[in-house]
Amino acid sequence: MAQEIYIPTYKKVFEEAGNQVLFMFRFFRNIFRFDFEWNEMIRQCYMIGYKSFPLVAITGFIVGFVMTLQAEPTMKEFGAESYIPRMVAVSLIREICPVIIALICAGKMASGIGAELGSMKVTEQVEAMEVSGGNPIQYLVVTRILACVFMVPLLTIAAEALGLMGSYAGVNITGHVSTTLFFNKAFTSVSFGDLIPSFVKTIFFGFAIGFVGCYKGYNSDRGTESVGIAANSAVVSASLWIIVIDGIAVQLTNALGY
Amino acid sequence: MSNTTKSKIKGGEQEAVIKINGLAKSFGANEVLKDINLELHKEENLVILGKSGTGKSVTIKCIVGLLTQDKGNVTVFDEEVDKLSEDDLKALRIRIGFLFQSGALYDSMTVRENLEFPLRRVLKLKDKNDIDKRIEEILEGVGLPDAIDKMPSELSGGMRKRIGLARTMILKPEIMLYDEPTTGLDPITSKEISELIQSMKKNYHVSSIIITHDIACAKITADRMLVMDSGKIIAEGSFDELENSKEKLVNSFFK
Numbered sequence: 001m002a003q004e005i006y007i008p009t010y011k012k013v014f015e016e017a018g019n020q021v022l023f024m025f026r027f028f029r030n031i032f033r034f035d036f037e038w039n040e041m042i043r044q045c046y047m048i049g050y051k052s053f054p055l056v057a058i059t060g061f062i063v064g065f066v067m068t069l070q071a072e073p074t075m076k077e078f079g080a081e082s083y084i085p086r087m088v089a090v091s092l093i094r095e096i097c098p099v100i101i102a103l104i105c106a107g108k109m110a111s112g113i114g115a116e117l118g119s120m121k122v123t124e125q126v127e128a129m130e131v132s133g134g135n136p137i138q139y140l141v142v143t144r145i146l147a148c149v150f151m152v153p154l155l156t157i158a159a160e161a162l163g164l165m166g167s168y169a170g171v172n173i174t175g176h177v178s179t180t181l182f183f184n185k186a187f188t189s190v191s192f193g194d195l196i197p198s199f200v201k202t203i204f205f206g207f208a209i210g211f212v213g214c215y216k217g218y219n220s221d222r223g224t225e226s227v228g229i230a231a232n233s234a235v236v237s238a239s240l241w242i243i244v245i246d247g248i249a250v251q252l253t254n255a256l257g258y
Numbered sequence: 259m260s261n262t263t264k265s266k267i268k269g270g271e272q273e274a275v276i277k278i279n280g281l282a283k284s285f286g287a288n289e290v291l292k293d294i295n296l297e298l299h300k301e302e303n304l305v306i307l308g309k310s311g312t313g314k315s316v317t318i319k320c321i322v323g324l325l326t327q328d329k330g331n332v333t334v335f336d337e338e339v340d341k342l343s344e345d346d347l348k349a350l351r352i353r354i355g356f357l358f359q360s361g362a363l364y365d366s367m368t369v370r371e372n373l374e375f376p377l378r379r380v381l382k383l384k385d386k387n388d389i390d391k392r393i394e395e396i397l398e399g400v401g402l403p404d405a406i407d408k409m410p411s412e413l414s415g416g417m418r419k420r421i422g423l424a425r426t427m428i429l430k431p432e433i434m435l436y437d438e439p440t441t442g443l444d445p446i447t448s449k450e451i452s453e454l455i456q457s458m459k460k461n462y463h464v465s466s467i468i469i470t471h472d473i474a475c476a477k478i479t480a481d482r483m484l485v486m487d488s489g490k491i492i493a494e495g496s497f498d499e500l501e502n503s504k505e506k507l508v509n510s511f512f513k
């Protein structure tokens with residue numbers, strides 16, 4: 001009777017997109033419920049954010065450090081070493097830290113969330129929560145997405161600060177520049193107009209990471225291999241989203257004249 | 259929400275809390291349920307026997323709306339499950355306890371937190387003493403008072419199942435759906451669990467569907483039994499009737 005029905009790829013793509021939109025609706029509808037899961041949210045911020053801090057901190061520091069060392073010879077040729085702090089500060093804050101940290105977070109958080117929710121799905125824990133009258137979207141999804149939305153920007157700011165310190169260390173390897181002079185130079189070039197768009201961008205990055213991780217995990221198939229697939233595809237899609245959002249953000253900030 | 263069918267009781271006929279009519283469900287090309295018809299009466303233990311993969315778990319998942327049927331209807335307390343709004347479905351699910359085949363404990367939480375979860379969210383209990391008292395009482399009931407601060411990963415398969423049972427029973431539902439409550443347990447614990455199921459009926463007037471392969475459990479608990487095979491119900495009767503059935507497949511469960 002029932003036969004395997006062939007569904008063309010483009011239809012699957014539309015179906016997937018439709019499911020994602022529906023999932024997003026469910027997320028937004030559940031944010032504004034009064035019985036918000038504060039404890040779980042704080043726990044997730046700790047698990048997702050705080051535990052990523054060492055990785056993010058080291059990355060930020062090294063990126064700043066390496067950028068400075070790489071720029072040094074060229075800048076010296078032009079006699080423009082004194083511009084190094086400005087150059088590094090602007091590029092770190094506007095582009096490099098937000099994107100690199102978001103990609104790192106995609107690798108760490110999106111895969112973690114995808115795998116965790118995926119295995120909860122496979123072992124029927126999500127269903128158990130649903131039938132016992134609990135609200136798995138609210139307890140599992142909303143808390144994780146919001147934790148990413150809060151923590152990714154904070155982690156990025158931390159990475160930027162450490163990146164500047166790394167750059168300071170880099171400058172001091174070859175010559176001696178005082179702390180005040182370095183940070184003075186760095187900050188005179190960074191305007192409010194640089195900070196805000198980059199901050200707003202990271203909020204979207206955080207959302208993309210949390211959302212994709214939750215969506216992939218929550219909708220994983222039956223069977224243990226689907227947990228791996230969920231984690232893996234969460235990282236891939238989240239990274240793609242980050243690049244796309246970054247592209248759009250550049251266009252927007254340029255158009256708005258920041 | 260409307261209440262149970264009182265009007266349906268006519269001269270000794272029992273009122274039905276669950277009615278399933280012509281239920282069919284396929285997953286892609288896999289036609290799992292073909293035509294399931296059953297009724298669960300009030301304060302009755304209905305045991306369902308069936309080979310692995312005949313769709314027993316799928317049937318009870320349709321009852322709580324975890325899966326939606328392709329054909330037929332499922333009525334619980336006079337409400338059609340697939341037509342309910344999200345809030346009404348939630349309210350209905352609170353009245354139904356569901357023991358998963360795998361136990362389905364939340365493995366990021368301790369046993370205590372697992373049991374607290376429904377109490378805090380469904381019954382909205384706040385009082386710590388009251389919550390603790392209920393948890394201790396139910397753990398005593400399933401014979402695992404010492405497990406309270408353990409993580410699910412520290413428990414054996416049988417212990418998890420019993421904690422899963424405790425988590426379902428703690429809300430004192432009106433209907434219980436047990437998916438293989440005694441599978442993987444030793445005979446002594448099996449017997450205790452079967453007696454626990456029986457006492458749920460006696461003490462709290464619960465109506466239950468019990469899916470099992472365990473004939474000893476069926477013998478203790480069953481008021482009425484059904485046998486399922488390839489998506490259909492092929493036999494119905496009391497334990498003794500089915501035990502002496504002429505049909506080969508039915509008979510083979512009792513050997």
Ligand SMILES: Nc1ncnc2c1ncn2[C@@H]1O[C@H](COP(=O)(O)OP(=O)(O)OP(=O)(O)O)[C@@H](O)[C@H]1O
Nearest residue numbers: 222285290308309310311312313314315316317359
């Ligand atoms: N969500 C699902 N998606 C796809 N197929 C499913 C799903 N749930 C169950 N099935 C399929 O339905 C069939 C019946 O499964 P079910 O779990 O109901 O069997 P069962 O009678 O409970 O067997 P067991 O005694 O082994 O638990 C199986 O072939 C299974 O693969």
Ligand SMILES: [Mg+2]
Nearest residue numbers: 314315359437
């Ligand atoms: Mg089953």
